[in-house]
Amino acid sequence: MRRKEVKQEEMTQLVVFRLGEEEFGVEILEVQEIILLSPITRVPRAPEFVEGVINLRGEIIPVVDLRKRFGLSADELKDEARIVVVDVNENLVGMIVDEVTQPLSLPTSQIQPPPPLAGGVEATYLRGIGKLEGRLIVILNLERALSASEVQALEEMEVS
Amino acid sequence: MQNKKYLDAYLDESGELLERLDGQLVELEASGAGIDELFRIFHTLKGSSASMGLEQVATLSHRLEDVLGQVRDGKLEASPELVDFLLSGADGIRALIAQETGSGPTFGRYGELIEQAMAFLGQKEEGSQHAKAASGLQLELSAKEEEQAQEPLWQLSLRIAEDCPFKGARALLIIRELGKLGKVHKYAPASSQFHNDNYDGSLVAIFSTALPHDKLEAELESKVLTDVTAHRLEPYIGQRQNRTNGKRTNGSIRVEAAKLDRLLNLAGELVIGQAQLDRIAGQLGDDQLKGVAANSQRLILDLQDAVMKVRMVPLESVFGRFPRLVRDLSRELEKKVEFVLEGTDTEVDRTVAEGLLDPLMHLLRNAMDHGIEQPQLRLAQGKAETGRVTLGAAQEGEAVTITVEDDGKGIDSASVRESALAHGLVTEERLEEMTDHELLNLVFFPGLSTAKNVTDVSGRGVGMDVVRSTIESLGGVVSVESSPGEGTRTTIRLPLTLAIVRALLVQVGEETYAIPLSQIVELVNVGPQEIQNVRDQECFLYREEVVGIYDLGQVLDVPGYRPDPTRTKRIVLIDCGQRLVGCRVEQYLGQENIVVKAVGGYLPQLSFLGGATILGDGQVVLILDGRNLVA
Numbered sequence: 001m002r003r004k005e006v007k008q009e010e011m012t013q014l015v016v017f018r019l020g021e022e023e024f025g026v027e028i029l030e031v032q033e034i035i036l037l038s039p040i041t042r043v044p045r046a047p048e049f050v051e052g053v054i055n056l057r058g059e060i061i062p063v064v065d066l067r068k069r070f071g072l073s074a075d076e077l078k079d080e081a082r083i084v085v086v087d088v089n090e091n092l093v094g095m096i097v098d099e100v101t102q103p104l105s106l107p108t109s110q111i112q113p114p115p116p117l118a119g120g121v122e123a124t125y126l127r128g129i130g131k132l133e134g135r136l137i138v139i140l141n142l143e144r145a146l147s148a149s150e151v152q153a154l155e156e157m158e159v160s
Numbered sequence: 161m162q163n164k165k166y167l168d169a170y171l172d173e174s175g176e177l178l179e180r181l182d183g184q185l186v187e188l189e190a191s192g193a194g195i196d197e198l199f200r201i202f203h204t205l206k207g208s209s210a211s212m213g214l215e216q217v218a219t220l221s222h223r224l225e226d227v228l229g230q231v232r233d234g235k236l237e238a239s240p241e242l243v244d245f246l247l248s249g250a251d252g253i254r255a256l257i258a259q260e261t262g263s264g265p266t267f268g269r270y271g272e273l274i275e276q277a278m279a280f281l282g283q284k285e286e287g288s289q290h291a292k293a294a295s296g297l298q299l300e301l302s303a304k305e306e307e308q309a310q311e312p313l314w315q316l317s318l319r320i321a322e323d324c325p326f327k328g329a330r331a332l333l334i335i336r337e338l339g340k341l342g343k344v345h346k347y348a349p350a351s352s353q354f355h356n357d358n359y360d361g362s363l364v365a366i367f368s369t370a371l372p373h374d375k376l377e378a379e380l381e382s383k384v385l386t387d388v389t390a391h392r393l394e395p396y397i398g399q400r401q402n403r404t405n406g407k408r409t410n411g412s413i414r415v416e417a418a419k420l421d422r423l424l425n426l427a428g429e430l431v432i433g434q435a436q437l438d439r440i441a442g443q444l445g446d447d448q449l450k451g452v453a454a455n456s457q458r459l460i461l462d463l464q465d466a467v468m469k470v471r472m473v474p475l476e477s478v479f480g481r482f483p484r485l486v487r488d489l490s491r492e493l494e495k496k497v498e499f500v501l502e503g504t505d506t507e508v509d510r511t512v513a514e515g516l517l518d519p520l521m522h523l524l525r526n527a528m529d530h531g532i533e534q535p536q537l538r539l540a541q542g543k544a545e546t547g548r549v550t551l552g553a554a555q556e557g558e559a560v561t562i563t564v565e566d567d568g569k570g571i572d573s574a575s576v577r578e579s580a581l582a583h584g585l586v587t588e589e590r591l592e593e594m595t596d597h598e599l600l601n602l603v604f605f606p607g608l609s610t611a612k613n614v615t616d617v618s619g620r621g622v623g624m625d626v627v628r629s630t631i632e633s634l635g636g637v638v639s640v641e642s643s644p645g646e647g648t649r650t651t652i653r654l655p656l657t658l659a660i661v662r663a664l665l666v667q668v669g670e671e672t673y674a675i676p677l678s679q680i681v682e683l684v685n686v687g688p689q690e691i692q693n694v695r696d697q698e699c700f701l702y703r704e705e706v707v708g709i710y711d712l713g714q715v716l717d718v719p720g721y722r723p724d725p726t727r728t729k730r731i732v733l734i735d736c737g738q739r740l741v742g743c744r745v746e747q748y749l750g751q752e753n754i755v756v757k758a759v760g761g762y763l764p765q766l767s768f769l770g771g772a773t774i775l776g777d778g779q780v781v782l783i784l785d786g787r788n789l790v791a
Contacts, residue, residue: 041780042671043759044716045766053759053772055780058429060757060772091762146762 017097022119063094182484189243223277311368318391320361327361328354342369428755435776472507502552523564531568571642601738604628637737665749668713669721709742734786
């Protein structure tokens, strides 16, 4: 029994994607699917980082541009660009990313708490930094990165 | 407690019956009508509660039914006190059901209610002794026999006079005479008993007849009931009537609302799929395919229509609760009120009907509390002593209009003004510009109440704004008109349905938007010379009303949008309830049935958005809520 426990080291499975030059990851359980870029309908009076809404097989879901969200430089989207559809508090949200690399299994012990700033992103939006074979993967805290403060920002916008 | 499935069905049924009960009781007090219906309600409650093992509910229902029997037999008068008692009895049944099913606190007034019932009955006990003796005989029809009855069924219990020498022969004669009025289905005792010397002269018969109640009574008195000391006539309530709440239905069934919602969603998806098919058929130019597409379009529209109709419920389900509310309020406030319901058969979507309950209740309370004056005051002002409150509904095209009207004192626009200024809702400057209509409609703003006395009933400074926001969440608009001393009318305009709406597609710049037809008053083209500028706001005259023009492209910050000031403006005139707003668009793209979808919970509620829809080509188009487009 004991041996087995040692063997089964806790692993974190990540979907890894690229925003500009940085690699980001989100937990695979939070990702519903990854789709090609599809036509986006702009939503007036929404915050800048909300690109609009898309039709996901008959469901309408909002799409955000993470690069704008984190204030990263935003290059023209190329063919590799994808929309990563994630589930945040039972709401589906699409995130535009420059490229989805590959899913990754990382020993949880290899994830360190985030420094104040990683990949140009503030620590409050991060779950940690994953290290694997010299790569640094910035793991997002989706709930924070997409939810609370954003919704607040949106609500403030609505009021004003 | 039994199986949950049965319990749910019971709660459904008894809830519905109790809902009808209040209205029927108020009706009984007002006009003395509907007593048979009341009987059926109590009878069904009694039966179904007993079968669920809810003894107290069954017993209380039974006692109330007995009291009602005295009213029907003319032995008790449907006085306000008696109706009060029956209403509190209905409340008691509700509370007992809640208690027994664990959804409410222990109900402590059961014994008291039973005692009251006995008191009502006790005073009249003597008169019914004989009829009671006769009804000791039990008769019941089989389901098949019931089905064979073409006319309403009645049960007659009687006792032949002691001094009648040939009781058996008299009984046979009575059966024969009864047969001339209709059809006798069953009677007791059996005719062989009639020849028995010990026959005591009691007789029970179940018969069907087309004669109305009063006529039947008269015919019985004059032709049938010779040598009879006591009799009792009541509608026969059998198994079948029990099951269908006494109404003959064309084989209706109960369906869970969630299943209907699912059906509607599927129909909605089909509409979208159909639009795609249409588009492709058009592109390919294949006549055969076009034919198939056109055919399936017709079928899908029929299907959609049918599904929508299934979800529609008559407003009676909501309105029916109010007669009691008005009655209780009028007694509490010591005001005399005639309550009139109109258009109760107008149908709306289930969701709309449910959402209407609270706002209407609030408006009626307002009408009773702040509208209708005390009787002396009304008389002093040369008005009829009894006030009038009307709740009406009517369908107008894609919309349903509901009005709450009273002939009370009206809204004092001066105090609206005062209050609006005091609460800083508007500037004095702005007030100067307002029309009377606009001024009155400030009552829908949060925090404004003109009521001088805060009463229990209404006037706490909350309410009208909640009415407005509730109606708006149902996709409707609300406005108020009033003339001092003459009364107030509140008008609610609602879309017929929520899920699939007919909408106008418009284009501004590169973007397409949908505006529900229920919000649109008219499409007008306005030439540059008709446009005036009032304080930097473009306006035009529409039927003598100054209507502001707002450029949709600018309101929505459409990228790259450049209005052309020299061109005729295409204006979509939108009804915001309190006022009209002219919305300038570049193109009308035509009307379409669109399926309303939520924009997802992640985005907070943007008030100018009424959702989104997916067009045939898969494009997502936002649905505008014209009422909140401009502040």
